[in-house]
Amino acid sequence: MKTKKSAVILTSALLMLFIPYSFNNAISDTGRSGPDVLLIDAMKVFQELERPGVMFPHDLHTKELENRGNDCSVCHLSEDGNLVMKFARLKDIDKEVTLDIYHGKCITCHEESYEANLSTGPVECGECHVVEPKLTASQKLPSFDASLHYRHIKAGKDACDNCHHGYNEETQQKIYTKGEEESCRTCHGPETENEVVSYRLAAHQACVNCHQNTADSGPIACSGCHDAAELDKIEVVENPPRLDRNQPDSTFLKSFANMDTLMMDAVPFNHRVHENSVSSCRTCHHENLDKCEKCHSLTGKKEGNFITLPQAMHDEKSQHGCVACHAQELQEQNCRGCHVLVVNEFGRDTQDCKNCHSVSLELISSLKNDQGEVDIARIEAKAARETRTILKDVPEKIDIGTISEEYEAVFFPHRSIIDALMKGIEGNRLAKHFHQGDNIVCASCHHNSSDELLKPPNCSSCHLTSGGKEAVNIPGLKEAYHQQCFRCHDAMSIKEPASTDCIGCHEQK
Amino acid sequence: MSISRRRFLKWAGAANLALIPGKSAIAASNRHFEGYPQGGGVLFDSTLCIGCRKCEKGCNEVNDFPAPVKPFDDLSVLDERRRTGNTAFTVVNRYKTSDGSDTTAYRKIQCNHCLEPACAAVCFVKAFNKTPTGAVEYDASVCVGCRYCMMACPFDVPTFEYNEAFNPRVQKCTLCQPRLEEGLLPGCVEICPTDALIFGERKKLLKIARNRIENHPDQYIDHIYGEHEMGGTSWLYLSGVPFKELGMKEDLGIKPALEFTSGALSAVPIVIGLWPVLLLGMYGVSKRLDKEALEEQDEAIKVSLENAAEEAAKKLETALNKADKAKKREIETAVKKALAEAESPQEGNEES
Numbered sequence: 061m062k063t064k065k066s067a068v069i070l071t072s073a074l075l076m077l078f079i080p081y082s083f084n085n086a087i088s089d090t091g092r093s094g095p096d097v098l099l100i101d102a103m104k105v106f107q108e109l110e111r112p113g114v115m116f117p118h119d120l121h122t123k124e125l126e127n128r129g130n131d132c133s134v135c136h137l138s139e140d141g142n143l144v145m146k147f148a149r150l151k152d153i154d155k156e157v158t159l160d161i162y163h164g165k166c167i168t169c170h171e172e173s174y175e176a177n178l179s180t181g182p183v184e185c186g187e188c189h190v191v192e193p194k195l196t197a198s199q200k201l202p203s204f205d206a207s208l209h210y211r212h213i214k215a216g217k218d219a220c221d222n223c224h225h226g227y228n229e230e231t232q233q234k235i236y237t238k239g240e241e242e243s244c245r246t247c248h249g250p251e252t253e254n255e256v257v258s259y260r261l262a263a264h265q266a267c268v269n270c271h272q273n274t275a276d277s278g279p280i281a282c283s284g285c286h287d288a289a290e291l292d293k294i295e296v297v298e299n300p301p302r303l304d305r306n307q308p309d310s311t312f313l314k315s316f317a318n319m320d321t322l323m324m325d326a327v328p329f330n331h332r333v334h335e336n337s338v339s340s341c342r343t344c345h346h347e348n349l350d351k352c353e354k355c356h357s358l359t360g361k362k363e364g365n366f367i368t369l370p371q372a373m374h375d376e377k378s379q380h381g382c383v384a385c386h387a388q389e390l391q392e393q394n395c396r397g398c399h400v401l402v403v404n405e406f407g408r409d410t411q412d413c414k415n416c417h418s419v420s421l422e423l424i425s426s427l428k429n430d431q432g433e434v435d436i437a438r439i440e441a442k443a444a445r446e447t448r449t450i451l452k453d454v455p456e457k458i459d460i461g462t463i464s465e466e467y468e469a470v471f472f473p474h475r476s477i478i479d480a481l482m483k484g485i486e487g488n489r490l491a492k493h494f495h496q497g498d499n500i501v502c503a504s505c506h507h508n509s510s511d512e513l514l515k516p517p518n519c520s521s522c523h524l525t526s527g528g529k530e531a532v533n534i535p536g537l538k539e540a541y542h543q544q545c546f547r548c549h550d551a552m553s554i555k556e557p558a559s560t561d562c563i564g565c566h567e568q569k
Numbered sequence: 570m571s572i573s574r575r576r577f578l579k580w581a582g583a584a585n586l587a588l589i590p591g592k593s594a595i596a597a598s599n600r601h602f603e604g605y606p607q608g609g610g611v612l613f614d615s616t617l618c619i620g621c622r623k624c625e626k627g628c629n630e631v632n633d634f635p636a637p638v639k640p641f642d643d644l645s646v647l648d649e650r651r652r653t654g655n656t657a658f659t660v661v662n663r664y665k666t667s668d669g670s671d672t673t674a675y676r677k678i679q680c681n682h683c684l685e686p687a688c689a690a691v692c693f694v695k696a697f698n699k700t701p702t703g704a705v706e707y708d709a710s711v712c713v714g715c716r717y718c719m720m721a722c723p724f725d726v727p728t729f730e731y732n733e734a735f736n737p738r739v740q741k742c743t744l745c746q747p748r749l750e751e752g753l754l755p756g757c758v759e760i761c762p763t764d765a766l767i768f769g770e771r772k773k774l775l776k777i778a779r780n781r782i783e784n785h786p787d788q789y790i791d792h793i794y795g796e797h798e799m800g801g802t803s804w805l806y807l808s809g810v811p812f813k814e815l816g817m818k819e820d821l822g823i824k825p826a827l828e829f830t831s832g833a834l835s836a837v838p839i840v841i842g843l844w845p846v847l848l849l850g851m852y853g854v855s856k857r858l859d860k861e862a863l864e865e866q867d868e869a870i871k872v873s874l875e876n877a878a879e880e881a882a883k884k885l886e887t888a889l890n891k892a893d894k895a896k897k898r899e900i901e902t903a904v905k906k907a908l909a910e911a912e913s914p915q916e917g918n919e920e921s
Contacts, residue, residue, distance in 0.1 A: 400785075400788065403784040403785070533767075533777045533780070535763075535764040535767075536764065538762060539761070539762060539763055539764035540764075542619075542762050542763045542764075543617060543763050543764060546617075546619055546763060547616075547617075559619035559620075559621070559763075560619050560620060560621045560644060
């Protein structure tokens, strides 16, 4: 293989020597990485590539054709009024034909342009088929988020079938059923399989053609969708209206089918709120937009890889489930300060279960219909917002003077620290839900004293002023304070004062 | 009691069999040295270290070292790749970590007080000694200054008093063994303001370390450096970034240094024991060969002498025989001649 390759390089090198002329008007497009660069490896559907694929600067060609007053049809054929994404052909039928189309059309055009003294490209084999190409692709994948989706709905005047379609196996026709829209990727996978084209091709066919055929619409050039700077220019609609696909406002996630298999209380799940906090439906509905239990049943199904509903929701790794996604939120700067200190192990405490599993079966069975479910979930959500105890009687400041040696004691602004933490919780719906109960915010510093949070014991009752260093895993008092302060400040990116700046907190004695 | 040839071979065979698997039996066994049961150590938690250099200061004070060139509150030296010296048994360095451009992590360097120290293994005067408290002690009074320990240490810790003209010593952290004996903590541990250093029984420290990793899996690398490295060390390390990023060797393996050489060195007594036997045997054999050669020579001479005498006798006999025959023939000839002479005048007379 290697010898073959080097033979090719050698031959091309020799050929180059005998070329009496060079293209002096060839566009020098070297050493560039762009969103419009694409790899032409069309021959790989027939055989293993003999030469390296061609890095093709697409936008450069579009622009040049435009300058000459030409359009896409120079390179792309049309079918039913739509451009075909393949170069100068409708389908890959024969190896020789495809090969001739590329070599014939590319080289001819380049040569003709040269004769006409226009900007042109290479004609020699090794100039296009480069082993280590200087042109490289750097496409950013656009995110079709709620905002962009809404803008398309608005532009398409609520005609979802502009993009969404199903497929009728019998009639072999695309069909559309309102309320059963799916994500493109539900069917269009990474590679084209039989009649189902790859997601990449499907997206290009749908987007480019629609943008081209619709006046004043989205971009056609590669960079319009794949260049980071261009993507940033796309107007963002704040709080776009909710998508309607007959999804519930809220529902119950049940870990039981009936009374006989009662396991845990149900989880009221506010679907509407979650729609706003994730980037797209696929964050949770990873395969398709069906209900979770369709694949993840209570006992496990083949379609769901035998992952049961409880496993799917409690998996600490999978971002499609509840626990892992919520745990991810703890990395937020506002949350990290406390959560870097407390043990985040899920399920250590039965309170952890009750935080979510809060609706008993009796309550659910007393409800008549789906509307009832919605109502109860709303009640639960409302309760979650209101059960937080308002902090009273906490000291304004604490003077930690007992261990003052080298430096003066720290003026510890106890109240304002709590206020800052509470403010962080206040602005976060998820945080609010999980910080119900009596002064739970206190627990990050006053750890191991959850039963007495309203009047926690002194730190020095466990953290001794001396002798705390013995390996009992309880730091001494000074060390405990330092650890607590430094770790929280680090986690919340509070740079000032630095941990090593003693007089930043202490007065010099 | 006489030993038959068969019995001797049996014994020899059995002895050989016992010798062959001797080496691998140590490795395959589940019994390996895990340190002294109550052996102490220190757990360094890099995530708690703030790089204040207080431990360096504590070490300096308890050891009565001269003040450093840059005072301990100058934190700019943290970015240098400092190593321990004969007047600084511990140093803290700061490392840029891969998880962010401005995030840093600290590493404290000092003697790790290996459970099976390489320095002690190479020392031929037994200047190093692993004590039950966990410290690796150094006895300057027996040290000959060969500095093998410095070459052997996988952590590049021992240093030498090159500037001492007389009796230079190898210097390294003592784990404050004298203080431990008084019931005090090592200097660095005592002064640490965040408990990034905790002293205690190594076994307890391991439990604490595991506990921290388990409770905060997102904050720690799931590895306790020193638990198994080079057979285990009394100093243990926790880190939030890969230990490689703290400049710590990750390729040391889990074998104690002495196991690398124990195989070869265990052959030494055998060689020492066998050489005299072998040489004496060879001497004996060559002596015997000489003696045999002499005996053979004597025999040969004797035989040849005997042969010579016989041959001489034979020769004499033949010579004598020959002489006899010759004489006889001569006599006969003379007789014949005489007879012939006696007859012939008679005939002539008769004719004349």
